[in-house]
Amino acid sequence: MTEKQEKILDKALELFAEQGFASTSTSKVAKAAGVSEGLIFRHFTNKEGLLDAILKMGEERAKELFSDIVLEPDPKELLKKYIELPQKVRNDKAALEFWKLQFKIKWELEIYGEHKMAELEESLIRAFDLLRYNEPEQEANLLLTLMDGLATRGILQETYDMDSATTFLKHKYKI
Amino acid sequence: MTEKQEKILDKALELFAEQGFASTSTSKVAKAAGVSEGLIFRHFTNKEGLLDAILKMGEERAKELFSDIVLEPDPKELLKKYIELPQKVRNDKAALEFWKLQFKIKWELEIYGEHKMAELEESLIRAFDLLRYNEPEQEANLLLTLMDGLATRGILQETYDMDSATTFLKHKYKI
Amino acid sequence: MTEKQEKILDKALELFAEQGFASTSTSKVAKAAGVSEGLIFRHFTNKEGLLDAILKMGEERAKELFSDIVLEPDPKELLKKYIELPQKVRNDKAALEFWKLQFKIKWELEIYGEHKMAELEESLIRAFDLLRYNEPEQEANLLLTLMDGLATRGILQETYDMDSATTFLKHKYKI
Amino acid sequence: MTEKQEKILDKALELFAEQGFASTSTSKVAKAAGVSEGLIFRHFTNKEGLLDAILKMGEERAKELFSDIVLEPDPKELLKKYIELPQKVRNDKAALEFWKLQFKIKWELEIYGEHKMAELEESLIRAFDLLRYNEPEQEANLLLTLMDGLATRGILQETYDMDSATTFLKHKYKI
DNA sequence: CATGAATGAGCATTCATTCAT
DNA sequence: AATGAATGAATGCTCATTCAT
Numbered sequence: 207m208t209e210k211q212e213k214i215l216d217k218a219l220e221l222f223a224e225q226g227f228a229s230t231s232t233s234k235v236a237k238a239a240g241v242s243e244g245l246i247f248r249h250f251t252n253k254e255g256l257l258d259a260i261l262k263m264g265e266e267r268a269k270e271l272f273s274d275i276v277l278e279p280d281p282k283e284l285l286k287k288y289i290e291l292p293q294k295v296r297n298d299k300a301a302l303e304f305w306k307l308q309f310k311i312k313w314e315l316e317i318y319g320e321h322k323m324a325e326l327e328e329s330l331i332r333a334f335d336l337l338r339y340n341e342p343e344q345e346a347n348l349l350l351t352l353m354d355g356l357a358t359r360g361i362l363q364e365t366y367d368m369d370s371a372t373t374f375l376k377h378k379y380k381i
Numbered sequence: 382m383t384e385k386q387e388k389i390l391d392k393a394l395e396l397f398a399e400q401g402f403a404s405t406s407t408s409k410v411a412k413a414a415g416v417s418e419g420l421i422f423r424h425f426t427n428k429e430g431l432l433d434a435i436l437k438m439g440e441e442r443a444k445e446l447f448s449d450i451v452l453e454p455d456p457k458e459l460l461k462k463y464i465e466l467p468q469k470v471r472n473d474k475a476a477l478e479f480w481k482l483q484f485k486i487k488w489e490l491e492i493y494g495e496h497k498m499a500e501l502e503e504s505l506i507r508a509f510d511l512l513r514y515n516e517p518e519q520e521a522n523l524l525l526t527l528m529d530g531l532a533t534r535g536i537l538q539e540t541y542d543m544d545s546a547t548t549f550l551k552h553k554y555k556i
Numbered sequence: 557m558t559e560k561q562e563k564i565l566d567k568a569l570e571l572f573a574e575q576g577f578a579s580t581s582t583s584k585v586a587k588a589a590g591v592s593e594g595l596i597f598r599h600f601t602n603k604e605g606l607l608d609a610i611l612k613m614g615e616e617r618a619k620e621l622f623s624d625i626v627l628e629p630d631p632k633e634l635l636k637k638y639i640e641l642p643q644k645v646r647n648d649k650a651a652l653e654f655w656k657l658q659f660k661i662k663w664e665l666e667i668y669g670e671h672k673m674a675e676l677e678e679s680l681i682r683a684f685d686l687l688r689y690n691e692p693e694q695e696a697n698l699l700l701t702l703m704d705g706l707a708t709r710g711i712l713q714e715t716y717d718m719d720s721a722t723t724f725l726k727h728k729y730k731i
Numbered sequence: 732m733t734e735k736q737e738k739i740l741d742k743a744l745e746l747f748a749e750q751g752f753a754s755t756s757t758s759k760v761a762k763a764a765g766v767s768e769g770l771i772f773r774h775f776t777n778k779e780g781l782l783d784a785i786l787k788m789g790e791e792r793a794k795e796l797f798s799d800i801v802l803e804p805d806p807k808e809l810l811k812k813y814i815e816l817p818q819k820v821r822n823d824k825a826a827l828e829f830w831k832l833q834f835k836i837k838w839e840l841e842i843y844g845e846h847k848m849a850e851l852e853e854s855l856i857r858a859f860d861l862l863r864y865n866e867p868e869q870e871a872n873l874l875l876t877l878m879d880g881l882a883t884r885g886i887l888q889e890t891y892d893m894d895s896a897t898t899f900l901k902h903k904y905k906i
Numbered sequence: 907c908a909t910g911a912a913t914g915a916g917c918a919t920t921c922a923t924t925c926a927t
Numbered sequence: 928a929a930t931g932a933a934t935g936a937a938t939g940c941t942c943a944t945t946c947a948t
Contacts, residue, residue: 208928210928210929226403226488226489228401228403228404229403229489231920231921231922232921232922232923233920233921233922241929241930242929242930242931243922243923243930243931244923244924244925244929244930244931244932245928245929245930246922246923247922247923247924248928248929249928252922252923253921253922253923309488310488310489312533312537313401313484313485313488313489313537314401314404314485314488314489316537317537318534318537318538320538320540341549344545344546344549347545347546347549348527348546348549348550348553350530351527351530351531351533351534351546352523352526352527352530353530354529354530354533354534355525355526355527355528355529355530355531355533356526356530358487358526358529358530358533359493359526359529362487362488362491362492362493363493363495365495370519370522371519371522371523371526374516374519374522374523375523378523383910383911383912385911385912386911406937406938406939407938407939407940408937408938408939416912416913417912417913417914418913418914418939418940419912419913419914419915419940419941419942420911420912420913421939421940422939422940422941423910423911423912424911427939427940428938428939428940558907560907560908576751576753576838576839578751578753578754579753579839581941581942581943582942582943582944583941583942583943591908591909592908592909592910593909593910593943593944594908594909594910594911594944594945594946595907595908595909596943597943597944597945598907598908599907602943602944603942603943603944659838660838660839662883662887663751663834663835663838663839663887664751664754664835664838664839666887667887668884668887668888670888670890691899694895694896694899697895697896697899698877698896698899698900698903700880701877701880701881701883701884701896702873702876702877702880703880704879704880704883704884705875705876705877705878705879705880705881705883706876706880708837708876708879708880708883709843709876709879712837712838712841712842712843713843713845715845720869720872721869721872721873721876724866724869724872724873725873728873733931733932733933735932735933736932756916756917756918757917757918757919758916758917758918766933766934767933767934767935768918768919768934768935769919769920769921769933769934769935769936770932770933770934771918771919772918772919772920773931773932773933774932777918777919778917778918778919
């Protein structure tokens with residue numbers, strides 16, 4: 207991975223996250239990255255190939271982010287970490303950019319990456335089970351869904367008070 | 382409003398909801414509507430003008446949908462109606478199209494129409510207040526956020542089991 | 557000639573003179589005149605037909621302007637009137653508009669309306685002859701050419717000092 | 732400057748001079764130059780950018796043409812060279828094209844490039860001064876204005892007898 | 907006489923992509 | 928590896944013109 211290659215990925219992520227995939231032209235990416243437009247195609251074949259590379263990059267970073275949660279043995283602690291995730295992401299510019307892109311792409315291409323969540327879902331189910339909730343699958347599903355809502359508003363609604371929401375949630379789950 | 386005008390709005394809604402605003406060209410809309418491309422601009426000035434017209438249309442239909450909830454005097458009934466909304470929308474092709482567009486546009490243009498929700502939020506707060514919840518504002522906010530998540534998955538994840546989720550939610554809120 | 561017809565001619569003249577023929581769309585004319593675009597075509601067949609109507613109108617007004625000069629029996633007086641013409645036109649908004657259009661059209665369509673000038677040229681030749689100039693044809697031709705230059709600068713160069721130029725010319729021709 | 736770039740400039744000059752700026756589409760230019768339309772924009776940004784490039788080219792050639800006059804020390808010779816300029820231009824196809832464009836643009840965009848003439852005017856004033864004319868500024872101004880007329884007719888009126896006019900003028904200025 | 911709906915061709919410009927160097 | 932020239936198709940939009948009412 208050369209320096210220019212990284213620069214392209216970096217700027218493409220930024221632009222795709224800001225303006226969306228379709229609305230970001232390869233020439234904009236090239237200009238922002240300070241490289242010739244042709245180079246993008248030499249390295250990534252396609253505009254789609256560029257997106258794939260970014261998405262793969264994102265998946266790896268997401269795994270890092272999630273692994274800390276998934277591997278947590280204490281169920282209360284696991285829930286806490288999960289619920290605090292949006293706050294954490296919102297305060298980390300790089301992570302926020304990835305999330306934004308992830309969601310934007312979801313809506314632009316209408317794909318909901320279920321498999322990515324499978325592992326997380328299982329760990330949540332286990333946690334709720336250990337905490338003796340009656341319907342752990344439903345609880346896990348509800349919390350995952352809520353998370354999508356939290357992400358939606360955290361990203362889209364600048365005035366959204368994420369801290370209150372998080373605190374309230376922890377209170378509800380008695381953490 | 383001539384027949385062709387309606388046809389344009391109709392097909393534009395369909396295409397914008399399916400493929401997104403930026404990725405739907407005016408020529409595609411014209412072709413789908415069986416109209417000359419120029420007609421779109423004569424009637425709606427702009428591609429954006431076309432979107433606005435559709436969005437206004439959607440707002441009116443949303444108001445109808447919401448008014449039934451907002452005006453409900455019985456708090457339990459209000460909550461029930463609100464929670465059942467996603468189910469209702471998911472089973473109504475026309476309504477689903479509008480919701481899809483609404484969310485797609487949110488993400489494409491990064492605007493979260495807070496004002497549209499204000500009335501709804503107030504009625505939810507009142508309901509939770511009447512039901513003697515300790516923190517009605519937080520409860521209302523949580524439910525609204527959850528709704529965004531429900532919509533996200535209901536639209537994006539074809540396999541999402543909306544009925545179970547709804548049932549479970551009603552159970553949680555003791556309805 | 558209905559009121560609307562006149563309004564069309566009026567506004568078309570104004571716009572053609574300001575922005576040129578090619579750069580003025582029939583829709584602009586219709587909007588400025590407060591009529592439907594179709595009406596222009598009902599009355600004038602073509603965009604070109606509209607131009608022709610305006611040009612004909614202009615020719616008549618030019619004849620009025622010139623007739624006073626051409627019919628002047630005293631050669632000195634004739635020269636004086638001719639030389640003072642640009643000043644006169646420059647101070648008359650309506651006349652200036654016509655001249656401007658006339659010149660703009662000349663350059664846009666590359667036609668030099670020689671026949672319009674023939675009568676004027678003859679009267680100038682006669683005048684120079686009576687004043688015992690050696691080469692009255694050449695003198696007339698020179699003055700006519702100079703007039704084109706005077707018009708060019710009078711219209712195009714806002715800062716052009718037409719009064720000085722006129723005074724100097726009269727002095728040169730001993731008037 | 733690649734071959735294709737030059738070809739674009741060349742054909743654009745030709746077409747702009749023939750048909751005017753507004754009436755010459757970029758696709759016509761591209762077709763005439765045997766180039767893809769996109770290339771025009773890659774090299775010149777805009778249709779206006781293309782015009783600017785041509786105009787700058789013209790200015791340089793005009794400077795060459797004028798410098799010979801402006802630097803002439805002998806006043807009689809200077810006047811002679813100046814008066815003979817239109818003849819010279821009319822017999823040089825490339826130069827004529829530039830002049831035509833220059834004038835067409837003047838009328839289409841209504842800008843009179845005074846500053847370009849300033850140097851020339853000063854040298855004319857100096858010449859008339861040396862030749863002991865009473866009002867050298869007025870004389871210079873008159874001759875410049877006459878030149879605009881000469882150009883107008885030389886370009887627009889194919890039958891205009893430029894040689895006679897030039898001869899007569901030289902005779903008038905005793906050259 | 908007058909309108910407003912409607913069209914097809916054309917416009918300037920942008921786009922993703924290819925290729926010779 | 929990297930560039931910059933080049934392209935063909937597409938984009939949003941405007942144009943002159945027609946026609947039913």
